[in-house]
Amino acid sequence: MFDLEIINANVVTPTNTYKGSISIKDGVIAAISEFPLNNSVRTIDAEGLHLVPGMVDQHVHFMDPGETSREDFIFGSSAAAIGGITTVVEHTHAVPVRTVEGFNGKIEHLKDRSLVDYALTAHVFPEDLGNLRALWESGVKLFKIFTCTTHGIPTLNNDELFRAFKEIASFDGRCLVHCEDDAITEGNEIRLKEQHRFDNGIVSEWRSDIAEEVAVANVALMVRMTGVTATIAHVSHPFVIDLIKREQAHGAKLYAEVCPQYLFLNEKDVLENGPFAKFTPPARTEEQSKELMDLLNNGNIQILSTDHAPSTIEQKKAGTIWDCNFGLPGVETTLPVMLNYVNEGKINLQRVIEVFSEMPAKVLNMYPRKGCISIGSDADIVLIDLKRKWTIRNEDIVSKAGWSPYDGVEITGKPVTTVVRGNVVVENGEIVGEPGVGKHVEQVNKSFVL
Ligand SMILES: [Zn+2]
Incomplete structure (x- = not known):
C-alpha cells in the first residue's frame, strides 16, 4: 500500500513528457505507471495538470x-x-x-x-x-x-x-x-x-x-x-x-x-x-x-x-x-x-x-535525489495548471516583502499543488503544510559526475 498516488498527470521531465501516475511511499517515488495502481491511502487526480519535479x-x-x-x-x-x-x-x-x-x-x-x-x-x-x-x-x-x-x-x-x-x-x-x-x-x-x-x-x-x-x-x-x-x-x-x-x-x-x-x-x-x-x-x-x-x-x-x-x-x-x-x-x-x-x-x-x-x-550534488522524477527520488512534485489565467497582486504575496515587481502582470500558468517528500504542503494554491515538514538535505551524492 502506497501513501499517496497522483493519477492521470502529464508527467514532464527535461527529456520526456508522458501521461502517467506516480505512487509515493515513505517520501520517495516508489512506482511510476501508465495507469493508476489504485493502491494508496490517498489519491490526487491530476487530470489536465502537468506534473514536474x-x-x-x-x-x-x-x-x-x-x-x-x-x-x-x-x-x-x-x-x-x-x-x-x-x-x-x-x-x-x-x-x-x-x-x-x-x-x-x-x-x-x-x-x-x-x-x-x-x-x-x-x-x-x-x-x-x-x-x-x-x-x-x-x-x-x-x-x-x-x-x-x-x-x-x-x-x-x-x-x-x-x-x-x-x-x-x-x-x-x-x-x-x-x-x-x-x-x-x-x-x-x-x-x-x-x-x-x-x-x-x-x-x-x-x-x-x-x-x-x-x-x-x-x-x-x-x-x-x-x-x-x-x-x-x-x-x-x-x-x-x-x-x-x-x-x-x-x-x-x-x-x-x-x-x-x-x-x-x-x-x-x-x-x-x-x-x-x-x-x-x-x-x-x-x-x-x-x-x-x-x-x-x-x-x-x-x-x-x-x-x-x-x-x-x-x-x-x-x-x-x-x-x-x-x-x-x-x-x-x-x-x-x-x-x-x-x-x-x-x-x-x-x-x-x-x-x-x-x-x-x-x-549541487543533489541529483537524482532532487530535481528528478524517477523511482527512488524524493517525492518532490509540483502540479501545474498551464492554462490557468490569473494576475500577480501585491496583496496575495506570502513573503514578508508584501509586494512583487510583477504586481498587476497577467499570467497564464500556475503551480497549484506542491508536494515535499510525499507531504502535500500546497493544495489548489493554498498552504496546507506546517513548518517543520522541510528538512535539511543531508545526503550528498558524491558519485554523480557532471
Ligand atoms: Zn543573492
Missing part, C-alpha cells in the same frame, strides 16, 4: 537568523512552496555562516521553520579560508564569494580568490560567485556622489556592465586555472556569457545563473521604479534581456534561480536610492513568470524544468 532554487536569502523583519524561514519557505519550489539553498548576509559551529547552529535553528527542504551556503571571508574544508565536510552545499564588498560581505582580492578557489577545488566543493569589480564600483560611487546624484539612474551607472564584465573575465580565468567548479551568479548581460564560454572551451567547470528579473525587467524599470527595481548587478537594456532569454533557451545559461532577497515596501522606501536595500522578492513568482513565457512560446516547459530543477540539483 519540484524546483531547486540555489540562490535565496530568507534572512533567518538575521534581518527577520525582511523575511524569515517560515514566510520565505511558505512563499517558495506556493511558487513550486521544493528545495532552497539559502544564505543570509546579515548572519553569514562562516564556521562549522555557525553552520550547526543555523541547522538547529531552522529545524521547525521550513515548509520546503533546504541546504545552506557558507560565505567566504578572506580570513576564513582555513575553515572551508570542514564546512564542506559538515554539509555545506555551496560557498558564496564576492568580488566586491556588498551587503556587508567583504570582497576577496585576486590573491585571496585564487587561494579560495584552490582550496575549494581540493575537496571538489561548489561555489557561487557574485561578480562586480570592487575598484570600478567604488570609483563610480565616488564620482556619482561628487556630482550629488540621487536619481534612480545611479543604479545602472554605479553597478556598471563594465564592472561586471571585468569581474567575470577575472573569475572565469581563475576558475579554469584552479580547476574549481563554480557558477557565475545572476548574469545581467550577454557579453558575460562570451567570457564564460571562452573559459568553458578551455576546460573551466563553469556555469552561468540567471534570474527572472534579468529577463522580465530592464533599465527603464530601474529608472521608473528605483528602489523597487534595485538589485545588483542591475537589469540592463531591453535588447539584452531578450538575448539572455535566448541564451537560457539554447543552453549557454544553465541555471535559473530567484535570488529572492526581499524587503518590505517601507524598508525599500527608507533612505535614498543609495541606501535602500538591494534585492527583490522572487520565490513565489519565478515559476509563474516562466510558465507565462512557456505559454508565449519563448521557452518550453522541459527547458524550464531543466534549468530550475535538474541542473541546480546536479551541480
Whole structure:
C-alpha cells in the first residue's frame, strides 16, 4: 500500500513528457505507471495538470537568523512552496555562516521553520579560508564569494580568490560567485556622489556592465586555472556569457545563473521604479534581456534561480536610492513568470524544468535525489495548471516583502499543488503544510559526475 498516488498527470521531465501516475511511499517515488495502481491511502487526480519535479532554487536569502523583519524561514519557505519550489539553498548576509559551529547552529535553528527542504551556503571571508574544508565536510552545499564588498560581505582580492578557489577545488566543493569589480564600483560611487546624484539612474551607472564584465573575465580565468567548479551568479548581460564560454572551451567547470528579473525587467524599470527595481548587478537594456532569454533557451545559461532577497515596501522606501536595500522578492513568482513565457512560446516547459530543477540539483550534488522524477527520488512534485489565467497582486504575496515587481502582470500558468517528500504542503494554491515538514538535505551524492 502506497501513501499517496497522483493519477492521470502529464508527467514532464527535461527529456520526456508522458501521461502517467506516480505512487509515493515513505517520501520517495516508489512506482511510476501508465495507469493508476489504485493502491494508496490517498489519491490526487491530476487530470489536465502537468506534473514536474519540484524546483531547486540555489540562490535565496530568507534572512533567518538575521534581518527577520525582511523575511524569515517560515514566510520565505511558505512563499517558495506556493511558487513550486521544493528545495532552497539559502544564505543570509546579515548572519553569514562562516564556521562549522555557525553552520550547526543555523541547522538547529531552522529545524521547525521550513515548509520546503533546504541546504545552506557558507560565505567566504578572506580570513576564513582555513575553515572551508570542514564546512564542506559538515554539509555545506555551496560557498558564496564576492568580488566586491556588498551587503556587508567583504570582497576577496585576486590573491585571496585564487587561494579560495584552490582550496575549494581540493575537496571538489561548489561555489557561487557574485561578480562586480570592487575598484570600478567604488570609483563610480565616488564620482556619482561628487556630482550629488540621487536619481534612480545611479543604479545602472554605479553597478556598471563594465564592472561586471571585468569581474567575470577575472573569475572565469581563475576558475579554469584552479580547476574549481563554480557558477557565475545572476548574469545581467550577454557579453558575460562570451567570457564564460571562452573559459568553458578551455576546460573551466563553469556555469552561468540567471534570474527572472534579468529577463522580465530592464533599465527603464530601474529608472521608473528605483528602489523597487534595485538589485545588483542591475537589469540592463531591453535588447539584452531578450538575448539572455535566448541564451537560457539554447543552453549557454544553465541555471535559473530567484535570488529572492526581499524587503518590505517601507524598508525599500527608507533612505535614498543609495541606501535602500538591494534585492527583490522572487520565490513565489519565478515559476509563474516562466510558465507565462512557456505559454508565449519563448521557452518550453522541459527547458524550464531543466534549468530550475535538474541542473541546480546536479551541480549541487543533489541529483537524482532532487530535481528528478524517477523511482527512488524524493517525492518532490509540483502540479501545474498551464492554462490557468490569473494576475500577480501585491496583496496575495506570502513573503514578508508584501509586494512583487510583477504586481498587476497577467499570467497564464500556475503551480497549484506542491508536494515535499510525499507531504502535500500546497493544495489548489493554498498552504496546507506546517513548518517543520522541510528538512535539511543531508545526503550528498558524491558519485554523480557532471
Ligand atoms: Zn543573492
